[in-house]
Structure formats: structure tokens, C-alpha cells
Amino acid sequence: MSTSLERRNSLKTSDSKTDEIACYERMLEIREFERRTNELFAAGEIRGTTHLCVGEEALNLGLATVLNPDDVIAATYRSHGIALAFGLSPHSVMAEIMGKSTGCAGGIGGSMHMCDSSVGVLPTSAIIGGGMPVAAGAALAFQIQKKKNVAVAYFGDAATNIGAFHESMNLAAIWKLPVIFVINNNVYGEYTRIDLSTPIEDLHIRAESYAMPHAKLDGMDIYAVQSGMQEAIDRARRGDGPTLIEAKTYRFSGHSRADQALYRPEGELEMWQKRDPILVTEQALTKKGLLDTAKIEEMKAKAVATVDAAIVQAKSDPEPTAKDMFSHIFTSQKVG
Amino acid sequence: MSTSLERRNSLKTSDSKTDEIACYERMLEIREFERRTNELFAAGEIRGTTHLCVGEEALNLGLATVLNPDDVIAATYRSHGIALAFGLSPHSVMAEIMGKSTGCAGGIGGSMHMCDSSVGVLPTSAIIGGGMPVAAGAALAFQIQKKKNVAVAYFGDAATNIGAFHESMNLAAIWKLPVIFVINNNVYGEYTRIDLSTPIEDLHIRAESYAMPHAKLDGMDIYAVQSGMQEAIDRARRGDGPTLIEAKTYRFSGHSRADQALYRPEGELEMWQKRDPILVTEQALTKKGLLDTAKIEEMKAKAVATVDAAIVQAKSDPEPTAKDMFSHIFTSQKVG
Amino acid sequence: MRFRQAIVAAMTDEMTADESVIFFGEDVAAAEGPFKTSEGLLDTFGPIRVRDTPISEMAFTGAAVGAAMMGMRPVIEIMFMEFLGVALDALVTEGAKMHYLSNGEYSVPMVVRASCGSGLGFGSQHSQTLENWVAATPGLKVVQPSDAQSAYSLLRASIQDNNPVMFLEPRILYAERGEVDTSLKMEIGKARILQEGSEATVVSLGNMVNVAREAIKESGLSVELIDLATLVPWDRQTVLSSVKKTGRLIVVEESPWSGGWGSEIVSYVASHAFSALKSAPFRITAPDVPVPYSGTLEARYVPTAINVALALKEAVKENKVPQPWWITEGVSK
Amino acid sequence: MRFRQAIVAAMTDEMTADESVIFFGEDVAAAEGPFKTSEGLLDTFGPIRVRDTPISEMAFTGAAVGAAMMGMRPVIEIMFMEFLGVALDALVTEGAKMHYLSNGEYSVPMVVRASCGSGLGFGSQHSQTLENWVAATPGLKVVQPSDAQSAYSLLRASIQDNNPVMFLEPRILYAERGEVDTSLKMEIGKARILQEGSEATVVSLGNMVNVAREAIKESGLSVELIDLATLVPWDRQTVLSSVKKTGRLIVVEESPWSGGWGSEIVSYVASHAFSALKSAPFRITAPDVPVPYSGTLEARYVPTAINVALALKEAVKENKVPQPWWITEGVSK
Numbered sequence A, B: 001m002s003t004s005l006e007r008r009n010s011l012k013t014s015d016s017k018t019d020e021i022a023c024y025e026r027m028l029e030i031r032e033f034e035r036r037t038n039e040l041f042a043a044g045e046i047r048g049t050t051h052l053c054v055g056e057e058a059l060n061l062g063l064a065t066v067l068n069p070d071d072v073i074a075a076t077y078r079s080h081g082i083a084l085a086f087g088l089s090p091h092s093v094m095a096e097i098m099g100k101s102t103g104c105a106g107g108i109g110g111s112m113h114m115c116d117s118s119v120g121v122l123p124t125s126a127i128i129g130g131g132m133p134v135a136a137g138a139a140l141a142f143q144i145q146k147k148k149n150v151a152v153a154y155f156g157d158a159a160t161n162i163g164a165f166h167e168s169m170n171l172a173a174i175w176k177l178p179v180i181f182v183i184n185n186n187v188y189g190e191y192t193r194i195d196l197s198t199p200i201e202d203l204h205i206r207a208e209s210y211a212m213p214h215a216k217l218d219g220m221d222i223y224a225v226q227s228g229m230q231e232a233i234d235r236a237r238r239g240d241g242p243t244l245i246e247a248k249t250y251r252f253s254g255h256s257r258a259d260q261a262l263y264r265p266e267g268e269l270e271m272w273q274k275r276d277p278i279l280v281t282e283q284a285l286t287k288k289g290l291l292d293t294a295k296i297e298e299m300k301a302k303a304v305a306t307v308d309a310a311i312v313q314a315k316s317d318p319e320p321t322a323k324d325m326f327s328h329i330f331t332s333q334k335v336g
Numbered sequence C, D: 001m002r003f004r005q006a007i008v009a010a011m012t013d014e015m016t017a018d019e020s021v022i023f024f025g026e027d028v029a030a031a032e033g034p035f036k037t038s039e040g041l042l043d044t045f046g047p048i049r050v051r052d053t054p055i056s057e058m059a060f061t062g063a064a065v066g067a068a069m070m071g072m073r074p075v076i077e078i079m080f081m082e083f084l085g086v087a088l089d090a091l092v093t094e095g096a097k098m099h100y101l102s103n104g105e106y107s108v109p110m111v112v113r114a115s116c117g118s119g120l121g122f123g124s125q126h127s128q129t130l131e132n133w134v135a136a137t138p139g140l141k142v143v144q145p146s147d148a149q150s151a152y153s154l155l156r157a158s159i160q161d162n163n164p165v166m167f168l169e170p171r172i173l174y175a176e177r178g179e180v181d182t183s184l185k186m187e188i189g190k191a192r193i194l195q196e197g198s199e200a201t202v203v204s205l206g207n208m209v210n211v212a213r214e215a216i217k218e219s220g221l222s223v224e225l226i227d228l229a230t231l232v233p234w235d236r237q238t239v240l241s242s243v244k245k246t247g248r249l250i251v252v253e254e255s256p257w258s259g260g261w262g263s264e265i266v267s268y269v270a271s272h273a274f275s276a277l278k279s280a281p282f283r284i285t286a287p288d289v290p291v292p293y294s295g296t297l298e299a300r301y302v303p304t305a306i307n308v309a310l311a312l313k314e315a316v317k318e319n320k321v322p323q324p325w326w327i328t329e330g331v332s333k
């Protein structure tokens, strides 16, 4: 079993070709993971709620590969993809979703609360805007500690209407914090198209209110994510402050649980499916001669097997005990 | 004794020249009121805190004259000037500041909480951002009731960094509410110059984040306020939605109470004093032949006498009784 | 009908009866509510009165305050009670104080509906009841129904009330069915005696009322069950009379052991019916932990009928105050 | 030294002892704090560690959470407790739950200092104590000193604590003087018995401790005075032992009659020291109204020494629970 850190590092080796293939493979894993999560949820084997990342894999991987494991990310309830991309194993994520003690948060958190300090995944927040000031604060710590690390706040398009967005952006700008605000603009906030709640199209222009650099990138293309992010990260590491990045993606699934997304205009999903991030990567890698149909099939089969094994294991894992519910209320030690 | 409504209407008669002079007179009244308030505070005759409006009289009067008495304003703790301009008598404002039962809020509110429903002065909020969504909500009511009224949210420069600003602006824009957000940019938020907390100079550009029309105006010049506001008000009454207005003023006093404002750069106050709104109006009216030195002196003397009489009366007014503290917790009737 | 349908019915009936009632919140219009508590409202009352909002709780809660002051009767939906954590100011510090600060010149007839409570696997940030955020707010009423009937009748009463009302809906009840007599009126501030009894008084709120009911049955004792229904202002008279009759008070609540609303009841009764008490009054609560996700743990988080029944027996038969399970099991102090 | 100087001293000593302590809030750096509670800190520790923030409570409270998770020990100042109404989420729903949700992988050693309470004519939105907003939050400690010594010692303990701590400073005490022994350590979670007594136990918090002290003197009775000092987790043991000795409990508090923190104490004691009680335990509180501005009314808002003394005598000599003044005077129910 590899650790989260090893899984993370396996995406960034000395060989960039290997890395590209590893990223593709991880994207397949996320896709398969979400497919099975959805199935398990429908079958009643998972309770509560789930928010799938289908369509956002390129963005997930792009972030995981441009950030270092000692950088941090404050993400949201829609974070299976972030967790897996950043290094958490399908087993630890699935066990968490199933509420098992082997889950990344001991089964205490559930689908909305991923966490792994070894790869900088701060506990994801289920409150819109909850993670933004936290990311700014982590960046403040880096700045004071004179570290070169950066923090990322990762959130959805509709989250740009919450007060915490505005306040965090302004604070980060005035303090020149090494934080990057990443909008995952997947077009919807729950069941509402972004244009019904927000009177502008390009959300990243909101950075102008804080004299903050900003950019839009194609979230369906891992290379676009990587290069777009790199500039922002370099700026932050240089000490030149925050950036707002808007990654254009599309939420291929419903918002959560059983949502069928019937509110989508006809043809919209199909249009975006042509830009499916996995397809886009597949084509790019094939073009470069790094992939062929056989290899793709093999890798897809591997993803199926990996996720299946994770599920099998998670299912047989133990539940947390009553004592576990009381373990981490107060701490006598500083940790993290 | 004239009512608040009469005092308000006296600023907008059939004769525009009379109105200009009435506005000037009211500005003198506010200036004198604040001078005495400060004195009384220093002498320990007023408790709690006070936030003076010296330097903001043109803005106060400009708003009072472009709005109708059945429009509403949600202002802040810095609101003696708004209250007086909108029609409240010096006595009812001073009695409130002195905690007397004859005060506009029965002595229950104090300096930070002015209110008079007869002229649309909603209870002013002592919480930064508190009034912004309230103004949006009042505008929503007007919209639904198909009334042509407008609501104004009136707040300071530093208040543009609070979450409620962002959320209220976005909500007003997406619902096209007849509300005008007016920033009284008096350069300071408490003891901090606006440029130390906010990375942009022209705050009104934040409206771009909501595709909302915006403008800057000279808050030291009542005519500039009136004409700048008129466009926004017309837009709102037409049903074309909200506007963000930034009025550039200067806080001639400290933030509150005993603040000596020692943090001001040398010469800054003096520079702004040349643009003292009372001076500016005086000059304009003199040029138009509506004022001369004798008349000015007479009016200043009148302001002194009016305010003094208000103070004398307020001092001798009764305190609220214990029962008054329980009078308006819950209501069985819909009022307002 | 189901609890959530009772909400819809109350909304429909009030919106029909009074044009000034409007409704907004996140995904309440086109999507008919994340919990389907506004089915049909957009269709029936149109987009002027039924609106989807951006994710901006502070703005739309504050907007309800302003609209209420200008003659409307806004009802808003806070999807999960926790989200008031980004908007408490608008309700508690603005809305609840406007009537007072206007010296009675404005009133704020608004209702904040919010789903609350645990049991559905929503985790630590979407499962609390959080009455404590709003309970010590003079000027704000706090209501929590326990079944479809009280959801219907109390929501109507809340909308008709001329003051701000926090209306807490136990999320776990949305799918539950119950008889609803739409002509039945309930008053805010009146507790419901759900069953009479002589050996003890159980006071409860929201879904814990149902747990308590089951527990009483299970216990075989003669216990008076009071559904508080309104937490502010709560029905001191009904509770006091009952305890004076039964001599015992047990509060069953979903909030944590420390800081939960039940202390208010126990404290008041201890002060004002002291000599009538045959044994110590006490609370049965959730433990002092954030709500855990794991189904096994979440099931233990709130008081269960079995635990409550045991506690009732200990209290009535032995005049004892039972220790909470986490102490008897030694998993926490 | 003055209470506010004790705050400065504790900050200075902790910032000197531990480089990871940082401090930010509105006007706390250049202006040295609206209440002069950070005099000299910017000069001594520089602009990296002592910072002025924009008016953005949500952002800077949340930033403290993030910085704490990354190894710093942030202290922040919320100028008036009410301002947490725009930032409660960051403290209660994020900060207090991070250790839990990270399965123990992160800790959040941060202190939120906030001034609270009435008495200075700041009106309804700047005068409440509001313990209820934070008290039912597993994962968050709540501390409130009552004099310069406890301000100093408890603030140091709070900064050293590895958990989020809400540190409530009664604003009316800032100018008060008191002896401070900087070598004296106080533990969070430990109440202080300020004076021993045999006829009754008075439990109080913050400035009401001083009112209670005066009242006890005035009453001429032998009353044990307990300064709770920590509200979460409160010192159940000390209070219980005292009540078991004296047989009577009176809580004196500044929060409103409904929903105030004192119910927690009365309720717990009624449950766990029932047989030791000679008469009914009760609370003396503020009335259920927003804090009025008028000096005359505000003086009546909080319990006064005279009222408390009378109540103590009634309780001890006649075993009675005194009615609050607004009922005896017939001005409210």
C-alpha cells in the first residue's frame, strides 16, 4: 500500500511523460470512483449525501500537479476528486464515505469532509465560503514563517456570491498573501444556472475589486490548468500576492444525491461532453504517441479493479466505536 | 413646532431659490448641532459614543432633497446629519442622544440609532453592513408593491469590505431592485486610512462585479450630489435597477468620541477644509446673489439659537421610565 | 400528508390568504426546495412572490427584514440551520431589534424557516439544531414543530405573527406522515400536552417529542408528555402546572449536554416548582461532540427511545438522575 | 494595573515567549486598539505579527483558523461581541470543528478576544454579552475574566491552549484597576472561589462577579462566591461541592432571563445536588429586552448590588425565590 504522499509524488517524477500518463490514469480512477459512488448511493449503501466531480478531473489533477505536497488546499464538499488527485487512496476516501474507521477522517466526516494533512488537504468545508478565509489564513502563516508554500481556496461558481469570498479576496490582496482563489465554474450552483444568480459572465473579473491579478482557464484541459495555475503560483511564491483563477468546467452529474439535473437546457450536457476532460487528455496523449487503444483499455480496467478493491475493502472495514466520537473534541497538543 | 415631514418638505418647495437657501441653512444647523454635540460629549453630558458628520453636510442635504419623504434610507451610526437633513428636529435628535423619552427613538436608541418612519429614516444600524441588505429588502417591497419609491443604503468607505456589501450588491443587481448604494467615502474607517485596508482607490468600480452602473461624485458639493444622485434615482424609479454611488467627502472630526485623529497626514485636513461643503455652498449662493455676509451671519446666529433651544429643551425633558424599556419587544400589530 | 407537504400547505394557504406573503431562498422556486418544501409555490404564485436567491444568506435574510418593514410578510428558507452562521447579524442584531429601535414605528413580520437536526448522515456542519444561536434574543420568537399538524398550524401562526419568527424544521421529519386538520389553529407560545400522565412530566421539542413518546410507551409508566413547540416565549405555565401535578421533570433534547435549550426549562422549574419536585429534574441530551457522520455513531448521538425509557424508569422508580450513556459506558467524562 | 493593561501585559508576555503568537483585528496595530488593549504591541512586535485588518470579521476570523492550523497561535480581536454575528461560521462551524473533522490531524490554537456587556451607553447593538452564541459548541472553550488578575492569567492560559478559545472581556472593566501577579497561573476550566461562605453559593461570571461581591457584603450573609471564569467547560465539581456545603444556589448574570447561560448551572445543580438543596436554586438576570441606551434604563438593565442583596436575603432567610424587579414592579410579565 502506498501512502498518500507516495501516490501524490507518483504524479510528479523525473519523467514528464510518465507523469502525463499517471495523471490520465488518476483521472480515470476518479471517474470510476464517482461512478461507483453514485451506484452505491443509489443502492442505499451510502447515506447522507454525495457531490460528484465527474467532468472536473482535469482541474483536480491540474491542481494536484502544480501544487507541492506541502502546499495546502481548502476545498469544499465536492471533493472526492480533489482528495484522490492529491494522493488519498480510493480506499481511504471510500471508507470515509462509508463511515468506516479506516476513512481519511475516521468515518466521522463523511463524503463532504475529506482531510489528509500529509498532502495538504485541509478538512473540506460543507459551508459555502467556509474554506476561503481558512486558505487565506494558511497563506498568512506561510508568509510569516517565510515559507515559500502557497494555499489554494477551491470553490464553486455560485460561491462567489457569498460574503466570505469578498472579504477573503480583499484581505488576501491587502496583505499580499500567497493564496490562489480557484473558482471551479461548473456552470451550476445546486439546481440554479450561474447566470440566474449572478449578473456577470466572467466571474474572475471580480478580482478587479481588489486590484488582484486574475485569469480564466479551460478546466477541461489539464495542460491549460497547469500552465494557467503555474503563473499564479509563481507569483505567490515570489511574494507578489494572490490571484483569482476561474476554471471553466461543467458538472456532468446532478448537484448531489438523486438530482437528475432536469433543469439543464437541452443539448448543454452533450455539448460539454465533447470536451470531457478525460476525452481531451486521451486525445492529447494519443496524439503524442503516449497512449493507444489497448493501453487505454488496460488502464480503464485497472481503474475499475482498483476502485472495486477499495470498495470491497471499505465494506469489510470496521465501524468507528462510540469512543471515537469523543476522541478529537479538545486536544492537549498542537498538531498539524 | 413643525413635524419632521414639514421640515423635510421645507427643503423642496415650488421655489428652487428658497430651497437652495433652506439647504444651506440646514447645513449650518447640522454643523452647529455637531459642534454642540461634541462639546456636550466632552463635558460628560452625553454618554456612550457619538460619530459626527462634520464635512458631510452637503451629502446629507443632497440625499434629503433628491429623495422623496416616502423613499427610505438605511444609514449608519454616523447619522445625526442624515436625521436632521431628512427632517428630524434638532430637539428629537438631541433628546435621543441624551436618552430622553422625547427622542426620536424614545431615548432607547441613542446617538447611533436614529429613526423616523414619517420621513423614511429606517433605524440606523451600528453594525457595519447591517443596513445594506435591509435597504435592498425595502426596495424589494417597493418593486413587488409596484411603487415608484426607492431605497438608499448609506454607508462608509470602509464598509465596502464587509461581506454584506458584496451580497447585497449582487442581490440587488440580479433582482434589479430600486435601491441606490451610496458610499460616503470620508477617507477613514475609524483610525485607518482607506488605502491601508482597501487595495483600490475608486471604490465605486466594485459595481463592475455585479454589472451595476456606478459613478463617483463630489460629496462636498450639494449640486454635484443632487445631479449625480438624480440619474441613479431615475434609473431605479424606471425599474432599471440599482446603482452604486461613491461620494467623496472628508471626515473633519475624529471617528468618534475623543478621537483626535492624530493619524492624519499633515496638511490633509487643511486641504479638505478648503472644500468645506458649507464654504462651497456659501460661495455658490453668494455668487448667485442669493446670500450676502449679513444674511450668512444672521443664519449662523439662527442655527446657534435653534440648536441651543433644542438642547435646553432636551435637557429638561423627562427620562424614559422602566416600563418604556419593555414597550416594543413584541408587537401585536403590523406597523410601519 | 407528509411533514414537508404540511409546510407546503401552510405556505400555500397563507400566500393565498394574504398577498403580502412572499417567499425566497436558495432553490426554493424553480427547483421547489432542496427538501421539496415548496412544491408548486412558484407555479401557483409566480416569480414575483416566489424567488430563488443567490447563495447570499446575509443579503437575503437582511432583505427579508427590510421587506417586512415596508409592509410585506417575507418567509425565507435557510436550507440548513448552520447557514445562519453567515447571517446571524441580519436576524438577531437587525431584524429582532428593529421594532425596539424604531420605538415601535416599524414592525418586522417575517419568518425564517430552517431545517435542523441530525439523523440523515449530513455530517458535523449540516446536522445541528442550534437553538442556542437564537434563543436569547428578545424580540425574536422561536418555534419548532414536531409533526405534520404542528408544522402546518404553527407555520401559519408564524406567518401571521407580526414579529420575526425563527421556524425550525427537524429535517428528519420531512418525509414523515401525519394527519393534518387545516382548520386547527395553534398559538405561538402554547405548549401541547400530547398525553397526560401522573408520574413524571417529559418536556421535549421537535423530533425528540417522537422519541420521548415511544420511550414513554416502552417504559409502561404514566408520564405526561409536553411538546414545547415554542421555545421563545415558552409556555412556562403549562410546564409548571404539569410538574406540580407529577412531581418530576425530564427534558429530552437533541442539543448538546452543555449549552442546550433544556437547561432553561429545568432551571426555571427548579426555581419555581421546587417544593413540588419529588426527585431531581434532569435532561437527556446529545453528548458534547460535533455530530458524527458514521451511521452507527449518529444513531447514538441523539437520545434513543430505549435510553430515554430506561432513564424514565430510573427516575420514577428509584428517584434517581441517570448518568448519560457516555459516562456509564466510560467513553467520556 | 488596569484590566485593559492586564490584557496588554498578557499579550506582551505571550508574544515574547512564543514567536508563533500573532495578533490582528480592526485598529489594533497603529491605533493600539479601540479600547487601548494593544498599547505598544505594534511597536514591540512589529507589523508582521501585529496587524490591522479591513472591516471583514468573517475573513479575519477564518484566517485565524487557517493560520492556527499551519502552526501559528493567532489572537484576534472582535471589537464588540455582536460583530461575531457576521462571522460566527468561521469560529463555530469551521474553527471549532477542524480538529474533529481532521480526525485529530490539525489543531486550532487560536483565541478570539471580544469585548462584551453593557453599562457604557453603547446601545442595543453594542452591549450584549451573547455567551449563548458560542456556549453550545463542542470544540470551543469560552472564558470570561472578572478582574485584572484573571484577565492576565486566563488570557495567557487561553493563548497557550491548543484549542480555539472565545475570550470575553467585559468592556466595563477595561478601566478598572486591580493587583496583578504575573507569576500567577490560572487554569481554563477552573472556577475561583472568591470568598467562602456557608449560607448560600453565588455563581457568577464577568462583571457580575463584582456586583455579586458587593451584594454579598451588603447582605451581611455568609455567602460563598464563585467566579466561574470558564463557561465551557465549566467547573461542575467546584460548584457542586459548594452547593452541597451551603445548600443554596443563586446565579447572577448579565444575560437575558430567557436563554442566558445561568440556566446551565442551575439546571445541572438541580439535577446533581438536588437533595443538598435547602431551597430552590434561581437566577438573577437582565430582563428580556434589548439593552436600552438611556443611562437610567441601562442602569436597571443588569442586576444591581442592591437587588442582588435583597434577593440573597429573601433566599437565605425565607427560603424564597424572589421575583425579578420587572414583575414585582409590574412593568412586565
Ligand SMILES: Cc1ncc(C[n+]2csc(CCOP(=O)(O)OP(=O)(O)O)c2C)c(N)n1
Binding pocket: A051, A078, A126, A127, A128, A129, A155, A156, A157, A158, A159, A160, A184, A186, A188, A189, A190, A251, A255, C026, C055, C057, C079, C083, C086
Ligand atoms: C452558506 C451556505 N449556503 C448554502 C449552502 C447549500 N449549498 C451547498 S452546495 C450549494 C451550491 C454551490 O454551488 P457552487 O458554489 O457552484 O459549487 P458546486 O456545488 O457547483 O461545486 C449550495 C447552495 C451551503 N452549503 N452553505
Ligand SMILES: Cc1ncc(C[n+]2csc(CCOP(=O)(O)OP(=O)(O)O)c2C)c(N)n1
Binding pocket: B051, B078, B126, B127, B128, B129, B155, B156, B157, B158, B159, B160, B184, B186, B188, B189, B190, B251, D026, D055, D057, D079, D083, D086
Ligand atoms: C461588523 C462591524 N465591524 C466593526 C465595527 C466597528 N466600527 C464601527 S464604525 C467603523 C468604521 C467604519 O468606517 P466607514 O465604513 O468608513 O464609515 P465612517 O465611520 O467613516 O462613516 C468600525 C470598524 C462595526 N460597527 N461593525
Ligand SMILES: [Mg+2]
Binding pocket: A156, A157, A158, A184, A185, A186, A187, A188, A189, A190
Ligand atoms: Mg457550481
Ligand SMILES: [Mg+2]
Binding pocket: B156, B157, B158, B184, B185, B186, B187, B188, B189, B190
Ligand atoms: Mg469612512
